[in-house]
Structure formats: structure tokens, C-alpha cells
Amino acid sequence: MEYVTTALTGLVALYIFMLAAFTGYEIIGRVPAILHTPLMSGSNFIHGIVVVGALWALINATSPLEQAIGFFGVLLGAGNAAGGYVVTERMLEMFKPSNKKKG
Amino acid sequence: MNAALIIDASYFLAAFLFIYGLKRMSSPVTARSGIVVAGWGMVIAVAASFLYTLDVEPMAKPHLIVNVILAVVALVLGLGWAWWSGKRVAMTAMPQMVALYNGMGGGAAAAISAIELFGHKAHGGIGMSLAVLGGLIGSISLAGSLIAWGKLDGRINGTLRFTGLQAFNVTLLVITAALGAYIVYSHGAVPTLLVAAFFGLALFYGVMMTMPIGGADMPVVISLYNAFTGLAVGFEGYVLNNPALMIAGMVVGSAGTLLTLLMAKAMNRSVSNVLFSNFGAVSSEAQGEIKGSQKPVDAGDAGINMRYASKVIIAPGYGLAVAQAQHKLYEFVKLLQDAGVEVKFAIHPVAGRMPGHMNVLLAEAGVPYDLIYDMEDINGEFKEADVAIVIGANDTVNPAARTNKSSPIYGMPILNVDQAKQVYVVKRGQGKGYSGVENELFFADNTNLVYGDAQKVLVSMIQAVKSLDGGH
Numbered sequence: 001m002e003y004v005t006t007a008l009t010g011l012v013a014l015y016i017f018m019l020a021a022f023t024g025y026e027i028i029g030r031v032p033a034i035l036h037t038p039l040m041s042g043s044n045f046i047h048g049i050v051v052v053g054a055l056w057a058l059i060n061a062t063s064p065l066e067q068a069i070g071f072f073g074v075l076l077g078a079g080n081a082a083g084g085y086v087v088t089e090r091m092l093e094m095f096k097p098s099n100k101k102k103g
Numbered sequence: 104m105n106a107a108l109i110i111d112a113s114y115f116l117a118a119f120l121f122i123y124g125l126k127r128m129s130s131p132v133t134a135r136s137g138i139v140v141a142g143w144g145m146v147i148a149v150a151a152s153f154l155y156t157l158d159v160e161p162m163a164k165p166h167l168i169v170n171v172i173l174a175v176v177a178l179v180l181g182l183g184w185a186w187w188s189g190k191r192v193a194m195t196a197m198p199q200m201v202a203l204y205n206g207m208g209g210g211a212a213a214a215i216s217a218i219e220l221f222g223h224k225a226h227g228g229i230g231m232s233l234a235v236l237g238g239l240i241g242s243i244s245l246a247g248s249l250i251a252w253g254k255l256d257g258r259i260n261g262t263l264r265f266t267g268l269q270a271f272n273v274t275l276l277v278i279t280a281a282l283g284a285y286i287v288y289s290h291g292a293v294p295t296l297l298v299a300a301f302f303g304l305a306l307f308y309g310v311m312m313t314m315p316i317g318g319a320d321m322p323v324v325i326s327l328y329n330a331f332t333g334l335a336v337g338f339e340g341y342v343l344n345n346p347a348l349m350i351a352g353m354v355v356g357s358a359g360t361l362l363t364l365l366m367a368k369a370m371n372r373s374v375s376n377v378l379f380s381n382f383g384a385v386s387s388e389a390q391g392e393i394k395g396s397q398k399p400v401d402a403g404d405a406g407i408n409m410r411y412a413s414k415v416i417i418a419p420g421y422g423l424a425v426a427q428a429q430h431k432l433y434e435f436v437k438l439l440q441d442a443g444v445e446v447k448f449a450i451h452p453v454a455g456r457m458p459g460h461m462n463v464l465l466a467e468a469g470v471p472y473d474l475i476y477d478m479e480d481i482n483g484e485f486k487e488a489d490v491a492i493v494i495g496a497n498d499t500v501n502p503a504a505r506t507n508k509s510s511p512i513y514g515m516p517i518l519n520v521d522q523a524k525q526v527y528v529v530k531r532g533q534g535k536g537y538s539g540v541e542n543e544l545f546f547a548d549n550t551n552l553v554y555g556d557a558q559k560v561l562v563s564m565i566q567a568v569k570s571l572d573g574g575h
Contacts, residue, residue, distance in 0.1 A: 003107055016353070017353050024355065025358065032477070033462075037460045039128055042124075044329050048204075050211040057219075071174075072210070073211045073215055079182070083189045084204050087204070091463050
């Protein structure tokens, strides 16, 4: 059976947007202030997924103008994703409890 | 197997891993694994998207090889540069780096929007509207984040202000939005030049909106642009019929909005106040005379006094990190702990350059996070403390925020260091804080100032305590 991608139009898209918005709100709502900076950086990494959209746009480009903009988009998107990951990981790596010393 | 099925399944997996990773990131115990989980989601999604090459639009077929080469080159360049710069950046410079990466994401969203509009690829009223809206928000986020980065990095100094600036900005935004609405209304059948003008105006608005905001408020602005980029990504996801972009973008859009509100609340400001009041860099001249005098004390004497205290609370600020003195500070703290002194760190919500930044800087020096207390948890303990020592902080300990209604920082919650029996303030000279406000704490009867570079001061304190204990 041939699989066909479902078009996410109209209300279905609205449902996705609404549920995703509540998810984001609930996840961040109870976070201690000490993690605000890493979390801002972590959510910054997650919107780096935009690189996937830019890849689609570049692969389907039909003119030099579209190719140029698409190249720029993939470049920036990849920078967002990779940079966001590296700095978040570096920050979170440093959070350690003092059990080791006391025990 | 069907390529579309693999792509869609990968996106589903990626969306799950993003949300699960973000959830794990919200507790210090699991945070490290959270980013790794989310990272795998990204790897899977990017790898799967190369399957797009199996099913391109007929028009794009002749260009496919060039397009794929361009895609690989852009991916490698962007990834390589960001990986390299991210590994090198100092922890103190983290806020501007986050701003830079965030601006890049906004730029990518704007680029997708531009391709859709130039190539007439967005369809339907909703599709056109969201493509235009995503382009507008993405462009503002790109330009605004770059300005924020430049300001925090010291590349752009001063603030741009002129009479009627707010009116100018409102007019600019209205013209840009009207142009966007016209593009939607004509279903994209407009001259290329008009679309280019739309993006140009949106970028210009992003610059004009950020230029008047002072450096102290920049973290709130960066967080706001982070939410902006999320929204732009979500909107472009709708146009591309890509659920991974829609979910990830909207999760970040709402999480980022909430983070922005929490940050603004920690500074006792509203977001609109931050954006439109021009507080951050104003140095107020009309301030009352402060009574008393600044009493200096020798660093070694202060160190020995703390050695014989039973409870010491440390209030660190950005100046500590600038002097790169976190490691020396923790060394001193360990000496005090060995001598039986109870030591706690008190962190103001906006210590450092953004909320949580100081925790990161202390963690870098190896300070365990269970010695570190948030303001509301520790403010009641200052009156029981023998010594409160302020290192490189200023506005966050200024009692004027409680009492002086004419002070620009009036109403901001502060650390109650002035209630400790003895207060030491370590600072380089007699300068003012980031907000340019004079601090009456420095003139109080129970306050002594230790002048000097934080690193050198701490070395003297360590030596004084060590020589004392060595003499037994």
C-alpha cells in the first residue's frame, strides 16, 4: 500500500499548534531559576530544526535566486542547531551536586 | 520502503525526542542527558531530510545535483563554524553567543519564507499569511539578535535615541505589516522588488526596535527573540507541511515567551516596559546626597574575620566572572568550610548577565549546586549571618531599590546583604553599577570596602587564612 503524507491543514494544524504551545508552557513553568540560561539555550537549539525546512527549500530550488537564499538558509539553520547544541551541552555538563565530596 | 513514510516517521521521532529532552533539561539532575536526547532528534531529522532528494518537484529535477552539493556545503560550513565557535566561547560571553545562534535561526526561517514568496510556493489564504508572518518575525529576530549580540559583545556602544523614535518605529512596523498584507491579498502576484522591500523593511524594523534598548535589559530581549524565532519556525512549518517544525517551533515559542515573562518579573519590570521605556542605559543624575563614607579594609583582615565567623553568605555578581575569580573564590570557600564555617551562595535572579548565568559561572568553577541558593530562599537568612561578602555585584544589593522612589531601580527585589552583621564589598574602584546608580550600601556603618581586582583580593584572603592555620 502506498503511503501518502497527510496534509496538515486548517484545524488539524491549529490543534498541533495549541497542544505544542501548552506542552512548552508546562515544561518550562516549574523550572528553577538556576536553569533559566541553559534552558533558553536549549530551546534555542530546538528551533534549529528550521534547518530541515531550509534543506527542503534548497533541494527543491529552481532558480539561482532560490539557490542562493536556500544556501544561506541552510547555512544559518545549521549554525543555529550546532551552536545551540554545543553551548547548551557545555553549560549543563558543569552542573554537579556536592555528594562526591561529602561522601 | 516509501521515502515519505521514513521521513514522516523520523520527524515524529524527532518531535518526541525534542519534548522529552526539554523535559529532562528542566531539572539539574537530568539536564545533561536532556540535551543529548534532543541532539539525537536533530541528527535523525536532518539525516532523514536528505530523502527529499528522491522525490523532488518536477521543476527542480534539472537542478538537483547542484542543489544537493550546495546543501552539503552549507550544512558542513554552518555546522563546522558553529561547533568551533561554540567550543571556544568563554562562559562569560554565553548570552551574546546564544543571541547570535538565535538570530541565525530567525534568518533561516526568513530565508524559507523568502523562497516561498519569491518562488510563489505558498498557497491559500492561511498559507500565504503564515509565510509572510513567519518572514516578518524571523527577519526581526535576525536583525534584533545581531544588534543584541553586538551590544553585549561591546561591538556596538551607546544607544540610538531621538525624539519621536517610538512614533517612527510604530510607523515603520505599520508600513511593513501593510506591505505584507498586500502580498497576502494579491496571493504573491506582486513584483519581486516589493517582496524584497518587505524583507528589507522587516530587517530595518528589527534594528530600530533593538537599538534604543540598553545593555542591562538585553537578556530579556534575547529571550523574547528566542520565542520569536520559535514562532517563525512554527509558521514556516505549516507552509512546508512539516509537523516537526510546527511542533518544535511552537513549543519554543510558548516556552520562550514564558521564560521572557519570568525574567522580566525577576527584574520587577514588564516586557513592554523593557521594550519601550529606554531604562537600561539611562544614568540618572538627580539623586539625593548619600550620607556616610566608604571605609576601606585590608583583604587579609577581612579573610581572617570570615575564618572566625560561623556563617558567611556570598553574593557574587558579574564582576566576579569578569575577573575570572570563581576558582579562587571556591578555593577560599573550601578553606572556610574546613575551618567549620557555614558558607552559602546567594544568587540574585539577574546576577550575571541573565537569569541563571551566575549559576553557570559558579558551576564552571566546580561549586556544587546545593551550596547555591535563590534570592527568595536565602533572603531571610542574612540577619543571622556574621558576614555577607559582595563580590563584583552592585545593583542587585542596592538598598535604594527598597527605599528610594526616585531611583531607577526602585522596586527591583534585592539581596538583603545590608542586614548581615558585617558586610564586605569587593570592588575594583569607586565606580557605579551597570545601571549607573550610586549604591548607598557602600556607605553604610556595617560595610567595609575591599578595593582591588577580585582575583588578587581572594588570593590575599586565602594566604591570610592559610598562614593563620599553618601557625598552629
